Amino acid sequence: MTVLAILDLTFLDWKLGPSPLRDWLVALGVALAVALALRLARTLLERRIEPLVERARFEYADALVETLQDTGWLFYLAIGAWTGSRFLDVPEKVAPWLRGAVVVVALFQVGRWGHGFVRRAVERWAGARAEGDEGPRHERQTMAAAVSFLFRLAIWATVLLLVLANLGVEISGLIAGLGIGGVAAALAVQNVLGDLFSSLSLYFDRPFDLGDFVIVDDFMGTVDRIGMRSTRLTSLGGEQLVFANSDLAKSRIRNYKRMEERRIVTGIGVVYGTPHEKVRQVPAILREAVEATEGTRFDRAHFHRFGAYSLDFELVWWVLSKEYDEFMERQQAILLHVHRRFEEEDIDFAFPTQTVQVEGQVPLEAGEGMRSMLREGLRADAAE
Template sequence: EKVNKVIFYLFTVATVIQIAIWLREIILAFVERRAQQSGSESDTLSSAMALIRIAVSFALFSVAAIVILSNLGVNVSGLIAGLGVGGIAIGLAAQGIFSDLFAAISIIFDQPFRRGDTISYDTTTGRVEKIGMKSTRLRALSGEQKIISNSKLLEKEITNGTMTDHRRTNFVLGLVYQTPASVLSTLPQTLREIVEAEDLDFIRAGMTAFSPSAFDFQLVFDVKGDDLDQLFEARHKVALAIIDRFARDGIAFAYPTQTTFTAAPDGTLVMPFAGQPASAPKAPRKR
């Protein structure tokens, strides 16, 4: 009977440990395969895999130890309660670190962006330089480095400009109120010709508002690709082409203007009012 008990205990220990090892390898193999498919940067992935391996091993072998002790007749209720309280305490003490760690793992596997992508969040636009376990580093278009924690970054709406196949551009053109209606009616076609001459995709053009000093026209066109330098160059060429075409056609751009009317003490309009002679008498001063 004693031999049978020893064999039973040894068989239980071996079986539980073997199952824990198999589960660990299956989970880690799945995670590594998913990470390789994501094509994430190697240094961050190595750090993540090391932490994942430790966490999975600790969790599985803790459960295995409890199962073994329970089969050996040991009361494990206190042990389970202690592990639960300890886990809660550790979780509360390091919740910020764990939240950033899980956010980094989410970025690696879910891939909302990769290193080298240009992203925008809040009012910042920059290129991703490094995805770390605690924070992500961006190089802003103005040159400075932006550092934001992974958990805070994922809480915001992120625009990944690298994933787009085109960039849309809007121009608002203000024309003087003296522009004839015949010119205004042909202006959309003129703008289409300018945009298509630069091998860009014309979307729409038309009058949008009567502003205080001008007729407002809006031009919308697309630039193929996601390169910001290409977008900047395309905007520059279109702007110069519009200026050249408007100069040849005699179309004038508007600028903020204001007319001032001067009145005499009795309310009579004086110069620069066009209806009065240039030598209008001065009004007497009151004493």
Template sequence: MVSWLQTRVVGNTLLAWLLAALWLVLAMLLTVAAKHIIVKRLRAIATRTSTHWDDALVHAIAGTYALLVGAMALYPLVENLNLPPKGARWAAAIAAIGLFVQIGLWAARFLDFWIKSSRDRAMQHDPETATGLAAMSFLARLMLWSLVALLLLDNLGFNVTTLLAGLGVGGIAVGLALQNILGDLFSSLSIVLDKPFQIGHFVVIDGFSGTVDNIGLKTTRIRSISGEMLVFSNTDLTKARLRNYKFMQERRILFTIGVTYNTAADMLERVPGIVQSIIVSQEQARFERAHLKDFGDSSLNFEVVYWMKTSDYGAYMDTQQAINLGLMRAFGAMGVEFAFPTRTVQLQLSGPLPVALAGLAGNPQCAETK
């Protein structure tokens, strides 16, 4: 049995190969067992704290993969086994890939959990921060994996400086091909930094209105009043004329009242005071002015302006309805009538009109009559 184990295979005894295989299996089994124990204990500790850093750490450790640890375990085997140069290079490369990929996964899971938890908290109190965190998540992952890839390539013996120079030249061609996508990406960053609107704001864009639901890297989704989802390109949003109602503290209301021309002048003089008293009686309204503005085609027009002390549209409609009903009751009591489009045609004759019957030239039957 001992002599059989001493049989040499590819420059190493069979015993050495068996020990190497046992080492790989034990490394992966110990990884699974240790991860389960460590994650369980750390999660119990994290639930008793108010900070989210320990929760992010637990989430990162839970992303430990036995296969990647097994790949990393190949590195000590390279030192202890007599491998051909090409085989040693391949084993070392696999070990390096496993190491850097696992480190990248730990860091990525840590960042993702921390940014997601921060974004969820910000959505309740600070939508502006939530918008910035959404873009920061993508940039953080992009920078992380770019750094991991460069370190891995450098460790594998590639000339990173030459590679970066080549990527710079190729990046120009890629940028030209993807200019629309890159334009939306930079527009997204512009929205995040300039903050013309944030998640939860009510906006109106080119006749479309709704609440901002999500600001992505390429598109922004808006939930319309009728319930459907509107999707806008970020580039289009940065070019559009956008109205944001989130920061509107008061709402200015202007409307017109038309009364008939047969209304007496003293009645017309009382109308602004009546309108003012009705508006002042509304709790959320502030009266500004009411004037006989002009003489319309079929009505005498009063222009009324007041302010709503709240930006809530439902409150505005309730107040306007109360004002309209109050005006109808007050005008009815005064005997003042609301005007509607009418047209009066008057025909007045002082005498008979001469009528000439025209015919062909020289026709003796042509005559003039009255």
């Protein structure tokens, strides 16, 4: 007597649809085995990847690992069911529906992976950008949420279109209709959309941060707020300046907050009557003034040119600070030092003068000629 006869396993030959019960049990076993194997493979993969992530230079590697944890059991079971169906006589009418269901589940799982990775990556990216940023936290969170939403919207829109295409829906007309509607909507709100995308551009490119002192064309001030549509500055006079983000994206911006040192070019002129030996001393005096001032670095000092009314010297030096108040203090100290040394060396500063020559008389300097004319006028008044 056979084992099957003893156990009375003839029921395995019962038909459930086109396949016997034996095949159904095999398919079920294969489906569960594949699902469990995929789940186990994910666990092993996570354990193997974690040490690599710690040494990886890719800053979003940990986000990838966490994204793997978003894999749901429905995905495992769908892959297992599709594998198990290979052991069944699936009717031709049912096979496309089974394959379509598995593809739909797989597409939604891909969308879930993309959703999770974008959310985590944007959070890490925004957190890294916020280090050292003294601006309001809610503004950074709002901008990061907007960026994350746009990316996730694009992911799910793509997944939805692929699902509809897999289900046999003609999506070319739908895409064309959405395109026409999108163009019409974009034209209606093009200024708002321009500011919105410009704000994203400013957020990603980061030409300035909250608290930075910037100059935009003829306007200057400290950045107070970077919004979705506009950016606000507080000027030196205290009033608020509001710029559309689209205007800022097109403008040339000078950011003074990010400089570490300030380069200064100072011009000094002495009179033409200065003796040659004293002219040769001027560059050394200028260098001495810079080196005697704390927080500065000398670059160069030269006799620059013969000016219209002076012998022009050019002094180039650096302030080892980005603060404007410190620059003014250092500049004042240097100029006072130069003034004192010029007095000691009997070197005269030049100022705009012109020579007035009256026909038949010796040329007089403008100042001396004016004084002579005044004296003559006073004598004439006294004689009368």
